[in-house]
Amino acid sequence: MSGLTSMTGAARAEILARTRAALTRAQPPGPVVRDYRTTGDLQLGSPELVALLTDRLVDYRAHVHPVGTEQISAAIAGIAAAHAGGAARFVVASDFATAWRQGWGAVEDHGLSPRELDETDGAVTTCRVAIADTGTLVLDAGPGQGRRAITLVPDLHICLVRHDQIVQTVPEALRRLDAGRPITFISGPSATSDIELARVEGVHGPRILHVLLISPP
Amino acid sequence: MTTFLGLPGGLPHADRHTGQVEGSLRFPDAARTALADGQLRTNIGAATRTIRTKRAAVVAEVPDWEELREAGRAIKTDTMARLPELLLQLEENVTARGGVVHWARDATQANAIVAGLVRAVGATEVVKVKSMVTQEIGLNEALAERGITAWETDLAELIVQLGHDKPSHILVPAIHRNRAQIREIFLREMPGVDSGLTDEPRDLAMAARRYLRAKFLTAQVAVSGANFAVADTGTLTVVESEGNGRMCLTLPQTLITVMGIEKVVPTFSDLEVFLQLLPRSSTGERMNPYTSMWTGVTPGDGPQDVHLVLLDNGRTATLADQVGRAALHCIRCSACLNVCPVYERTGGHAYGSVYPGPIGAVLSPQLTGITGGDDPNDSLPYASSLCGACFDACPVKIDIPNLLVNLRAQHTEAHADTHRIPSAEQIAMAATAWAMSSPSRWARAQATTRAGRLLGRRRQVIRALPAPLSAWTAARDLPRPPTETFRQWWAARDAGEHR
Numbered sequence: 040m041s042g043l044t045s046m047t048g049a050a051r052a053e054i055l056a057r058t059r060a061a062l063t064r065a066q067p068p069g070p071v072v073r074d075y076r077t078t079g080d081l082q083l084g085s086p087e088l089v090a091l092l093t094d095r096l097v098d099y100r101a102h103v104h105p106v107g108t109e110q111i112s113a114a115i116a117g118i119a120a121a122h123a124g125g126a127a128r129f130v131v132a133s134d135f136a137t138a139w140r141q142g143w144g145a146v147e148d149h150g151l152s153p154r155e156l157d158e159t160d161g162a163v164t165t166c167r168v169a170i171a172d173t174g175t176l177v178l179d180a181g182p183g184q185g186r187r188a189i190t191l192v193p194d195l196h197i198c199l200v201r202h203d204q205i206v207q208t209v210p211e212a213l214r215r216l217d218a219g220r221p222i223t224f225i226s227g228p229s230a231t232s233d234i235e236l237a238r239v240e241g242v243h244g245p246r247i248l249h250v251l252l253i254s255p256p
Numbered sequence: 257m258t259t260f261l262g263l264p265g266g267l268p269h270a271d272r273h274t275g276q277v278e279g280s281l282r283f284p285d286a287a288r289t290a291l292a293d294g295q296l297r298t299n300i301g302a303a304t305r306t307i308r309t310k311r312a313a314v315v316a317e318v319p320d321w322e323e324l325r326e327a328g329r330a331i332k333t334d335t336m337a338r339l340p341e342l343l344l345q346l347e348e349n350v351t352a353r354g355g356v357v358h359w360a361r362d363a364t365q366a367n368a369i370v371a372g373l374v375r376a377v378g379a380t381e382v383v384k385v386k387s388m389v390t391q392e393i394g395l396n397e398a399l400a401e402r403g404i405t406a407w408e409t410d411l412a413e414l415i416v417q418l419g420h421d422k423p424s425h426i427l428v429p430a431i432h433r434n435r436a437q438i439r440e441i442f443l444r445e446m447p448g449v450d451s452g453l454t455d456e457p458r459d460l461a462m463a464a465r466r467y468l469r470a471k472f473l474t475a476q477v478a479v480s481g482a483n484f485a486v487a488d489t490g491t492l493t494v495v496e497s498e499g500n501g502r503m504c505l506t507l508p509q510t511l512i513t514v515m516g517i518e519k520v521v522p523t524f525s526d527l528e529v530f531l532q533l534l535p536r537s538s539t540g541e542r543m544n545p546y547t548s549m550w551t552g553v554t555p556g557d558g559p560q561d562v563h564l565v566l567l568d569n570g571r572t573a574t575l576a577d578q579v580g581r582a583a584l585h586c587i588r589c590s591a592c593l594n595v596c597p598v599y600e601r602t603g604g605h606a607y608g609s610v611y612p613g614p615i616g617a618v619l620s621p622q623l624t625g626i627t628g629g630d631d632p633n634d635s636l637p638y639a640s641s642l643c644g645a646c647f648d649a650c651p652v653k654i655d656i657p658n659l660l661v662n663l664r665a666q667h668t669e670a671h672a673d674t675h676r677i678p679s680a681e682q683i684a685m686a687a688t689a690w691a692m693s694s695p696s697r698w699a700r701a702q703a704t705t706r707a708g709r710l711l712g713r714r715r716q717v718i719r720a721l722p723a724p725l726s727a728w729t730a731a732r733d734l735p736r737p738p739t740e741t742f743r744q745w746w747a748a749r750d751a752g753e754h755r
Contacts, residue, residue: 057572173543229499244499
């Protein structure tokens with residue numbers, strides 16, 4: 040490896056020198072003008088914003104469930120009952136609220152292997168922020184979300200979104216994020232259009248996406 | 257700076273024989289084969305029409321689309337002007353988070369670095385996320401020579417790989433194959449596939465899911481490209497649809513990302529521009545199903561052994577051209593392919609390089625260098641009618657027609673430098689200049705064009721001129737000359753014969 044490192048060390052110096060040489064006659068560019076929208080027209084927490092997110096999610100063929108905080112467990116249990124004859128086992132992060140685990144089989148993730156994850160029926164997580172304009176759920180491995188693999192390997196994902204986590208635009212969402220965390224944007228179930236442009240939902244990621252939109256108490 | 261590191265000829269270009277940055281045929285010859293393939297034309301035509309329509313609809317719903325394009329253009333221009341400092345900043349931040357940064361002058365060096373890293377962990381297989389740059393450098397072939405098998409995990413790339421074929425579109429690489437052909441490829445090449453497989457797209461996709469899942473769950477090493485690399489945080493980004501990218505970026509212990517040095521962006525907030533421009537321009541979606549961002553190593557989550565290979569391979573040579581460097585702004589959305597009347601008819605294979613379509617016609621020749629000779633990439637700047645549709649579609653406002661004209665000029669100058677006998681075009685241009693510099697000579701010269709009316713009497717167009725002018729009509733029709741020139745009409749009008 041030391042031979043490799045010294046080889047790329049010489050390459051590093053050379054590539055940097057090349058870029059500087061390439062730019063010797065360059066004019067300094069003008070300022071970056073950012074006249075695009077950085078906020079939406081819709082009020083945070085407004086019914087219109089929730090409706091816009093719902094519309095976009097449904098467009099991606101995600102299943103949307105408007106619920107109150109006290110109905111979260113029952114909603115998840117309902118999905119579990121419909122999914123695997125009531126015997127569904129859903130993975131959760133170890134810090135996923137115990138109050139929301141009533142009436143369905145939660146499996147806590149303490150470093151399950153990819154194969155063990157593959158044998159579960161789904162995953163239930165919270166999210167960091169949701170983008171209404173694009174129907175996007177953003178996960179950043181924060182509280183209630185767990186590591187990235189749990190929302191990837193199982194075939195079903197149930198994502199909990201509070202109304203106050205919904206923003207309208209992409210810039211608003213990015214400004215709430217910490218770049219240092221592992222971040223995943225999820226917009227509908229995984230999909231491909233690689234065969235004659237026919238859309239097929241669910242290739243490698245979860246084939247089924249449920250979103251619980253949680254209204255304030 | 258006229259001399260540099262003992263390279264008086266300027267900055268080094270990509271080796272045209274390593275990887276897939278140049279084809280074996282000149283564009284007109286390759287296009288002839290493509291145009292004769294009815295299935296290909298039907299598939300590409302349907303695909304480009306469908307994506308064009310989807311793109312137009314989702315772009316129309318963004319009220320600030322032009323402001324986003326302008327910001328995208330400005331960020332990329334700023335990035336290129338500050339490339340050395342941004343690359344150093346990226347390296348510093350990736351390293352600070354436990355990643356290892358490698359630098360590669362060219363394809364050969366990048367391939368050696370990746371192979372060395374795979375060997376170091378004792379693996380003989382890698383899973384791959386669709387990546388243009390690893391195709392550019394011929395990574396799969398280079399790994400195979402060293403006994404390492406690379407599995408493409410994007411469905412279209414898998415179809416291409418199992419079919420021993422080449423991609424024909426940046427976004428939908430297997431668009432030249434129909435469902436029946438794909439079923440045949442899977443039945444023939446996919447171990448353990450159900451012999452009752454139908455040609456329904458869902459069935460075919462599920463066969464790929466089963467086949468690849470076993471590989472994802474056991475893979476030790478993944479290789480990816482990167483859509484964006486953020487200098488001020490060290491964050492890498494991959495934009496995808498199927499989830500194969502997430503599988504590769506999350507499950508293996510070792511992750512090796514190869515990216516061209518032009519993919520860096522200055523700040524994390526710049527992603528708010530590109531994550532709006534890219535999905536709508538590319539697949540015509542409001543947002544692609546999955547976007548992954550990672551910064552070095554996150555303990556307990558994803559790969560713990562993370563590498564980034566920064567590749568030059570002709571990019572600094574491209575950067576040195578004050579006009580041509582805009583080709584490095586490309587975010588690989590493929591919108592320019594879908595609106596191009598030339599691409600729509602020939603498909604991607606005719607361009608030879610892994611980068612097809614209008615952007616390929618300006619990027620590939622700059623990576624390998626314009627020679628002024630008969631090299632296939634020298635023919636690419638002419639693979640355009642300069643209609644400008646690509647410029648209008650480009651989400652970062654690359655003026656592709658201007659770049660094409662710039663490269664045509666470079667080709668003509670390079671040709672003149674290397675050939676003592678002037679080209680037919682140069683003789684014609686010199687003769688025209690001589691005739692046009694004198695009014696009487698011009699009038700006489702114009703009068704002689706009426707002899708052209710002897711040609712094209714039946715169809716009103718001239719389909720073939722005699723040599724050496726036949727080179728011009730090989731791909732074009734010439735209108736039959738009019739009965740009188742403008743000057744003759746004007747003179748007659750003044751004499752009162754016209755109102």
